[in-house]
Amino acid sequence: MLSPNCQVDGRLSQFLARSSFSRLEPESKRNYTTDYCVFFDFLWVRGKNWDEATSSDLWDFEDWRTRSIRNPEKVGGARWNRGLAALGRLYSWAVKQQYVSVSPIETREAIGRHGQIVEVPAARAKDARSSNVRWLTPRTFRRWVDVGLRGFSADGVPDAAWAGRLADRNSAFANLLFSSGVRLTEGASLLTLEIPNLTMDERRYYASRLAPVVTKSKRARTFYVASPVVGEIETYCESTRAASIRRAQRQGRYERLPQLRLVTSVSGHRMKVLHWRDRDGTVGKTALAQAGVEERALLFTEGPDGPEPLWVWLNESGLPFQPSSWEGIFRTATDRCQKVLAKTIAEPPFCTPHMCRHSFALYMLVVLHHVMDVRLGLTPQERRDFLLLYGDPWRMVQDLLGHADVETTRKIYLAPVSDLQLHSLIATPGRASDDSTDSAVDDVSWILAQLAAETSRIQDLRDDWAVL
Structure with a gap:
């Protein structure tokens, strides 16, 4: 105030x-x-x-x-x-x-x-570079989600006393951030039109596009979501989200909204344009790439029983869940982890929306280095040729995060781990690699565990604590 x-x-x-x-x-x-x-x-x-x-x-x-x-x-x-x-x-x-x-x-x-x-x-601080950057390994993040967002007990099973609501929505959103590296507002303002659909093929990741108007850089970029996370979002949309919409329709909640833009059609293929009509009968159109956060919250489509929001993440009233509200969800989840796991783990995991993005960056850096140095078995000359053809892992992570400058990726997101023995860790994995996906995942998990042992900034669970 x-x-x-x-x-x-x-x-x-x-x-x-x-x-x-x-x-x-x-x-x-x-x-x-x-x-x-x-x-x-x-x-x-x-x-x-x-x-x-x-x-x-x-x-x-x-x-x-x-x-x-x-x-x-x-x-x-x-x-x-x-x-x-x-x-x-x-x-x-x-x-x-x-x-x-x-x-x-x-x-x-x-x-x-x-x-x-x-x-x-002149008063600008010079010690601002990555002072607050923290990461979680995938297994630590899964424990945080299970206990904090899904109400599991310290034993790793559903807690009968759990009284939380919208657990499927909250866990799907957190997994989206961790899986894709999108920023909080970018992920929180997604429309159903921008969520990829599951297909029958066995792809591991699905690609979609972020509208430039919702990104920090104001440039469109492609983001990738792991297949299980796409399925998790789809399940939420077909269950809890659908139920909240039906409830809002029965209560006439959408009819009482002072502003609403009903999308009547979508034209275009690569450059989608939303054609809409508002409550006063005014007809307009908005390019999906230019639909800002505020306008996105007004966009509805006509469903079988009346208007339905295009905004993916809804509250219990069936209305768009605002991006700023996710911070409270994450804090509550961390508080529950502290309470439930205090007697089991010396340092219970904590997480913020932006930590999901940091953790994605670290994971992708390790994976890309691992692919180059171990999985492909490249000689130094072959590695140079590979880099010329596909780019350096740092720049690949930069592109995935949407940073304008690779130095932002290096000095802010990953600076505290850039000095660690990343290459030596990757070159000597904890177990022999073969061609199986499970083996590759195990190798990356081992690398992340070794990195966590070298810095307190990476949260990891000891093997005897982890519920895998």
């Missing part, structure tokens, strides 16, 4: 509603607003309004926010830099609007990503 002296400031209202801030993604808006509140409260204690801040105030705030023993909730470099970026956006706008004469954020020159000279905040 904003300080009292900031709540009634019309200029701030203008910034929030009509500046570049209004075009940010919902999650960024929430995060930036939190950062503004903290800084405004800091100024308020000093008897200052937001437009009276000086560079001295900013440096004092940096000291209090990141180092002072007077602050019981200090933040790390990455969190500080996010807040600094939020303040930079606000005060840059305020200078242009002539609401302040000088920004309190001092800048310095630095070398940009492509060698150019750029201006950056």
Whole structure:
């Protein structure tokens, strides 16, 4: 909540509603607003309004926010830099609007990503690179899902006392993030049109496309989902999701929605276009690639018993489950793991939506190296030829994650493991490899277990703890 002296400031209202801030993604808006509140409260204690801040105030705030023993909730470099970026956006706008004469954020020159000279905040932290990155091995993640989301006991069996709801939805969504590496908002805003359909062939992964408007980079990309996860999503859609829709239809919930766009047809093949009609009879069309998160929540299709949401993940009322709400689901699941597994495991697993993405990156890096170094049995010359033809594993992971720069993949997502003995581990797997899929999975699991033994950042279960 904003300080009292900031709540009634019309200029701030203008910034929030009509500046570049209004075009940010919902999650960024929430995060930036939190950062503004903290800084405004800091100024308020000093008897200052937001437009009276000086560079001295900013440096004092940096000291209090990141180092002072007077602050019981200090933040790390990455969190500080996010807040600094939020303040930079606000005060840059305020200078242009002539609401302040000088920004309190001092800048310095630095070398940009492509060698150019750029201006950056002088107070920007240099220790922000992967301080909060954590991973889970697949078996640890399965235990977290079973106990936290599906209500299993410490013995690895369903708990009769479990009273949780929507377990199939929650586990399917978590497995989607872990299997594909998509970001929270990307996965949470998927439409039924974008979920691949199971086929009779024995493929291991299914491909689909993310619309550019919902991605962080604003570029479309292909993502891959493991076959069992596609089946899990399909089961959820045909059971719990269908039941919540029928219930909402019986209660007339969709008829009472103030806004609803009924998709009457879909045209195009590669570039799908949604043709819709709203409650006022207005007819329009939206390219699927340009349907943003807010609009996606309004899209419905005509089912046998009335309108049905195109949004995949629904709450018990049959309405779109908002992306920000998934954070609470993950926290509750982690809390249950802590409670149920405390007497069984010294360090019960914990997980956040973004940790699923980090873990996917680590798993794919190990798998791709394993394919090159062991499964294919390449000589050094053959490996060079393979890299020229298909690319380096780091760049493959970069493409899967949708990073614009491979350095983001290396320095933020996988930096703490880049120094580990990855190649030596892969070159000497714990068991002899053969041509079976199970053997390959066992080899990768062994490699991940060895990596986990070298760093506390990778959560893994000891073999005698794991329920495989």
